[in-house]
Amino acid sequence: MSPVLSGVLQLLALVAALALAHIPLGNHMARVYSSGTHWRVEKWIYKGIGADPDTEMRWPAYLRGVLAFSLAGVLFLYLLQRLQGVLPGSLGFASIDPDQAFNTAASFVANTNWQSYYGEQAMGHVVQTAGLAVQNFVSAAVGIAVAVALVRGFARSRTGELGNFWADLVRGVVRVLVPIAAVGAVVLVACGVIQNFSGIHEVGQFLGAPQQWNGGAVASQEVIKELGTNGGGYFNANSAHPFENPTPFTNLFEIFLILLIPVSLTRTFGVMTGSVRQGYAILGTMAAIWLSFVALMMWTEFAHHGPALQVAGGATEGKELRFGIGGSSLFAVTTTLTSTGAVDSFHSSYTGLGGGITMLGMMLGEIAPGGVGSGLYGMLVMAVVAVFVAGLMVGRTPEYLGKKIGTREIKFAACYILITPALVLVFTAAALALPTPGDSMTNSGAHGFSEILYAYTSASNNNGSAFAGLNADTQWFNTTLGLAMLLGRFLPMVFVLALAGSLARQQPVPATAGTLRTEKPLFAGLLAGAVLIITGLTYFPALSLGPLAEGLAA
Numbered sequence: 001m002s003p004v005l006s007g008v009l010q011l012l013a014l015v016a017a018l019a020l021a022h023i024p025l026g027n028h029m030a031r032v033y034s035s036g037t038h039w040r041v042e043k044w045i046y047k048g049i050g051a052d053p054d055t056e057m058r059w060p061a062y063l064r065g066v067l068a069f070s071l072a073g074v075l076f077l078y079l080l081q082r083l084q085g086v087l088p089g090s091l092g093f094a095s096i097d098p099d100q101a102f103n104t105a106a107s108f109v110a111n112t113n114w115q116s117y118y119g120e121q122a123m124g125h126v127v128q129t130a131g132l133a134v135q136n137f138v139s140a141a142v143g144i145a146v147a148v149a150l151v152r153g154f155a156r157s158r159t160g161e162l163g164n165f166w167a168d169l170v171r172g173v174v175r176v177l178v179p180i181a182a183v184g185a186v187v188l189v190a191c192g193v194i195q196n197f198s199g200i201h202e203v204g205q206f207l208g209a210p211q212q213w214n215g216g217a218v219a220s221q222e223v224i225k226e227l228g229t230n231g232g233g234y235f236n237a238n239s240a241h242p243f244e245n246p247t248p249f250t251n252l253f254e255i256f257l258i259l260l261i262p263v264s265l266t267r268t269f270g271v272m273t274g275s276v277r278q279g280y281a282i283l284g285t286m287a288a289i290w291l292s293f294v295a296l297m298m299w300t301e302f303a304h305h306g307p308a309l310q311v312a313g314g315a316t317e318g319k320e321l322r323f324g325i326g327g328s329s330l331f332a333v334t335t336t337l338t339s340t341g342a343v344d345s346f347h348s349s350y351t352g353l354g355g356g357i358t359m360l361g362m363m364l365g366e367i368a369p370g371g372v373g374s375g376l377y378g379m380l381v382m383a384v385v386a387v388f389v390a391g392l393m394v395g396r397t398p399e400y401l402g403k404k405i406g407t408r409e410i411k412f413a414a415c416y417i418l419i420t421p422a423l424v425l426v427f428t429a430a431a432l433a434l435p436t437p438g439d440s441m442t443n444s445g446a447h448g449f450s451e452i453l454y455a456y457t458s459a460s461n462n463n464g465s466a467f468a469g470l471n472a473d474t475q476w477f478n479t480t481l482g483l484a485m486l487l488g489r490f491l492p493m494v495f496v497l498a499l500a501g502s503l504a505r506q507q508p509v510p511a512t513a514g515t516l517r518t519e520k521p522l523f524a525g526l527l528a529g530a531v532l533i534i535t536g537l538t539y540f541p542a543l544s545l546g547p548l549a550e551g552l553a554a
Contacts, residue, residue: 007298007326010252014330017256018263025260026267026279032175033148033168034272042170053167058160059501062149065165066142066493070109073135074486077105080131081123090124091200091214103478108135110489111143111371113225113232113341113464114481116472120214120235125197132232133221137181140228140261141172143339143373146493147265148272150377153500154401155273157508160501176261177228184223184257191253192246193219218243226257229371231341231464239331239344240320251323251344255331258340262286262369265376273401277519282379285524289368289531290337293361297329300354300551318349329354336361339371341464348451348469355467356547359454362461363539364531365420371462377496379527384413384499386523386530390516400518402508412499419491421538423460423484428453428542430480437476442469446553450546455481460488 038046038053046053057065080087081096081104096104100117107114108131117123123132145168152162189195198215218234222244225232235241245251263283270279302325319328328345335342336358347358361368367378388405391398398405431437431452441448447469454467459481466472472481516523 003324003326004298004302006324007302007329010248010326010330011294014252014256014259018259021260022264022267022283025264027271029144029176029261029264029268030271032171033163033268035171038167039174042167042174045170045174046166049166051164051166053164053170055164056161057164059149059162059497062162062165063494063497065169066146066497067490069138069165069169070142070490073109073138074105077108077131077135078102080127081105084124084127087124087126089126089197093122093124096122099475099478100473103482104132106482106485107464108132108230108232109139110462110485111139111228111230111339111374112459112462112485112489113230114459114466114472114485115232115236115464116478116481118236119233120216125216128221128234129217133217133224136221136224136228136230136232137173137177138169140177140224140230140372141169143229143371144172144176144261144265145169145373146496147373147376148268150380150496150500150503151269151272153503154380154403156504157506160505162497162500162504177224180260181220181224181227184227184253185219187253188219188222188250191250192242193222193250194243195219222254223257226254226340226342227261227372229258229262229338229340229374231335231339231343233342239342240346242322245344246322248323248327251327251331254342254344255334258334258338258342259369261372262338262375265373266369269376269380275401275519278401281519281521281524281527282376282383283369284521285527285531286367286369286375286379288524288528289364290333293333293337293357293368294330297333297354297357298326300351300357301325301329303351318346320344332358333361335465336463337364337366337368337370339366339374339462339464341458343465343468346468347454347465348447348467352446352547352549352551352553355450355454356543356551358465359450359457359547360535360539360543362457362463363421363424363543364535365417366461366463367531374462378416378492379531381413381416381496381499382531382534383518383527384409385417385534386527387516387518388413389530390523390526394514396514396516399509399515402511403503403506404509408502409499412495412502416492416495416499417534419495420460420488423488424453424456424539425542427456427460427480427484431456431476434476437474440471440474440477442471446546446550450550453542453546456484459484462489 081101085095149162196215239245266283270276387398451470
C-alpha cells in the first residue's frame, strides 16, 4: 500500500468514526447540561465544596466561579511541584524551580500543557497523577462549561442567568469526561500503552552509558490528555513515545479522542438552541477548514522536492516510521486546529510550508473544531462577527438565532478576537528585541524567527505544542509564556460570558423574509471566509517573515 493511500484511508476511517459518535454523544451532553437532577456522587462534591448547584448565576457570578476555581488550581499545582522533593512517590526527583513550577501550573490550569521540562526526568508519580492528570479533567470541564453558558445565552431570553458554574463543572467531569476516559484507557492498555507505578530501572546501555526509564500511570493520563484537548505528555517525546502511542491504531485512536468532544459539541449546541441545522452549519464550517488543512499538509509533506525526499517518498525527517507521513500529518493538523498540543512528530522538521500550516491552525483561534468548549465558543463568536458583516452588506440589523447583534455584542466579539493576536505579536516582538531571549534559538534566520513566533502562538492560544528547536526552560520564557497562557485563556472567557449575558437578556426577534438564514451553506461559506480573512490580515506579516519566507526559499 502506498503511503498516500494509507493516509487517505486513515482519514476516511477517522471521519466515519466521528460521524457515528456525533449524534449520540452530542445528545448526551445536551441532556447532561439541561438536566435538573443531581447524581449522588455529585451531591457529595457540592457538599464538600459548599456550592448550591441549583442557584442560577448571571455572567459576573459565573465568571467569578471560573476565575476562583482556576486560581485555586494554579496555587495547588504550584505548591505540589515545589514540595515534590518531600512527597512520597517522587522517584527521587527534586522540587521544581519556582519559574518552572509557575509555568507548568499556569500551563495545565489553562488547558495548554506547554512543557519546558522532561516529564520522565522531572515529575514523580504524585505530581503526574494528583496534579497534572487532575487538571487535565477539570480544565477541560471549565472550557465546556463556558461554551454551554454561551449556548444558553442564545437559547434563553429575557433573563441574564446562564446556569450554575459549579454544576456545569462537576457534571462535565462526572458524566462526560470520566466515563469516556475510563473506556479509552482500557483500549490504550489493551493496545500496549503502559499503566503502572514502577520506579526507575535500567533498560540497557547506549554508547557505554546506562539507560534508565521509569514507568507510570500513562494510559489513564494519555486518554484524558487527548480527550480534554490538553496535550501534556507523560514523557518528553509525547505521543511519539512508544509507551504513550505504540501502534498506528493507537495513533488514529488518539486523533479520534482529540476530535470527539469538539465535533459532538456542535450537536449539543443545535439541540440546546432548538435547531440542529444550526449545529450542522457550524460543524460544516469546522469540517471544511479541517479537511482543507489536512489536504494541504499531506500535499506539502508528500511533495518530492529534491533527491532525498524523492528516495524517502516525502519529508520523513522528524516523523515516526510507525505512523508514516499520512498519520503524522493528520495528527499535526488535528492537534494545532484544536487546543491540544500533543505531538507524534517533530514540527520543526516539517517543510517550511508544513510548519506554517501548523502555526496558522493555531492562529485561526483553534476553532476547527477547536478545543473542548473553546472551539465552539470561538466559532460562535466568529459567527456573531459574520452576521454583523452580512448585516452591513445589506443594510439590515444583524441577527443570529433570533438575537440582535448590536454595538454591545460586537464590541465583546471584537475584544475576544483581538486579545490573542495582541499577546502573540507583542511577546514575540519583545523576545526578538531583547538580547537574552534570542540566545535560546537553535536556528537563525526565518526558521529561528518561527521558533519564537510558534512558542507564543502556542501559549497564547492555549495549544501547548512546540516547534521543538527553542530552549524555553529559561526564566524569561517560563515567565512570559506562563503569563501568555493565563491571559490567553481567561481574558477571552470574560468577553464570552459577557456576550452570553447580553444575549440572554434579549427578547427574541421573529424571523422574517429578510432574515439571514444562518443554517444554510451560504452562511457557512461566509463564516469560513470571515475566519480566514480576519486571521490572514492579522498574522500575514508575521507569517511572511517566518514559515512563508522559509517555504518559498526551499
